[in-house]
Amino acid sequence: MKKRIKTVNKQMLNKTLKTGGCGECPVSCQSACKTSCTVGNQICEKN
């Protein structure tokens, strides 16, 4: 049990190297921005 660190997520981006890339997710600028690319504001369509 860690005293000083709380890991809030255990995402492993590199694991999606082989599984990702289906391209079914939205184009990021299409939603609410129109002026900045914010891919971080999306979820994977497979989830």
Place this chain on the structure above:
Amino acid sequence: MLIHRMHLDEHYAVLDINSGAVHLVDHMIYDLLSVYDGNNVEETMVAFINKYDEQDLREAFVELKELQEQGLLFSQPFPVPDTFSQEPILKSLCLHVAHDCNLRCGYCFAGTGDFGGHRALMSKEIAEQAIEFAIAGSKNRHNLELDLFGGEPLMNIPVVKHIINYVRKREKEVNKNIKLTLTTNGTLLSDEIIKFFNDNRVMLVLSLDGKPETHNNMRPFPNKVGSYDAAVSGFKKVIESRQEKNYYLRGTYTHYNLNFADDTLSMLDVGKKVSMEPVIGTDEPYALTEEDLPKIMDEYDKLARIYLAKRAKGEAFDFFHFNVALDNGPCVAKRLAGCGAGHEYFAVTPEGDLYPCHQFVGREQYKMGTLDTGIERQDLVQHFRQMHVMNKPMCKECWARFFCSGGCHANADMANGDISKPYEYGCKIQKKRLECAIMLQALLTEDVNEGGEDLRPEIDNFTFQA
């Protein structure tokens, strides 16, 4: 760079850049990570031995090493996914249905609607041709997005309706899920068109800049009268009619309203799903300046505190740029492709000309072809496709690279005349709001992990919810 530290008031966090893991840490760990690089334990001990107890330091390194062994701290870079060597498949097309507008917004990148050219409306024939171009380009992919944009798209209501009817017919025939989005200033929304949009699953981006005086200052009618009342009247009707779903109120802040947190909160009087973006510009009087940056950073912190407080009280407040999914975010390929402009995403003008995105329209050196010829500039397609964060020198070293995907190409071109160099001013703001977003979602996720109520926002990829 392998990690990034951030804090908000008494909260401290560290992002492991290559894995995407986020850790909430105490102040001592936050301190240590200013020196510790994953290997130099003794050097770090020496740096902090007079500040912290030695036993505490040793225990801290046990915790840090454990995360390193799990691949959740100081994780190493990975290669570019194979998808980037494959031919791109179109996933979205922006239809400029009206190069005309009934407002004269002071900051309009579309030159108040005409994109530097003449005012024009898209015909039904060009619209159908554009839809067929998108359907063919999307190949076997199931999801396809079409965005109806302007100017003000509702200056061309007959064609907007025609497009929507045509899309809903064609998507059944070709067995695709076609997502429709329309951006509007709201002043031409009627009960009839609202019902039509609701019946046909059209997501809406509603342009509102905040308080009446802020909005009216930048978004007047040609006779200089502000458009706030007309816009909000339409927005309230449409938001109520779709039960607070399937829209974002989207604002722009400028040098004139650096207190944009107040404007963002004012938008909550109209709807609870809001987005607020910095204006793009360099020399214009409304453009944001270097001197404005400290105030802008403070405003994001202010918004973050208010967001957390409202969430804790169960009050609705969905701020688009704070919606970061820490656990189920996009794959590496998506994080590199970003907006897809120029290879997965294009914009088409009323005349049928194709550009990398809506913001490039009118920049003739970026014209990529026409609906008649198809994409002719394959050199540009490859240029955009390869211009991802692992190939851009500045982005490659930036902690935010897998969240922002290198930022907006159009802004990079505007600021530097080169899409390989990001628009640095925008980067500074982007990084600040990402720090706020990551910290907020980390705190909300930690509450869930400890058995508390789930107060995190629902991230729906702007998909129409029935």
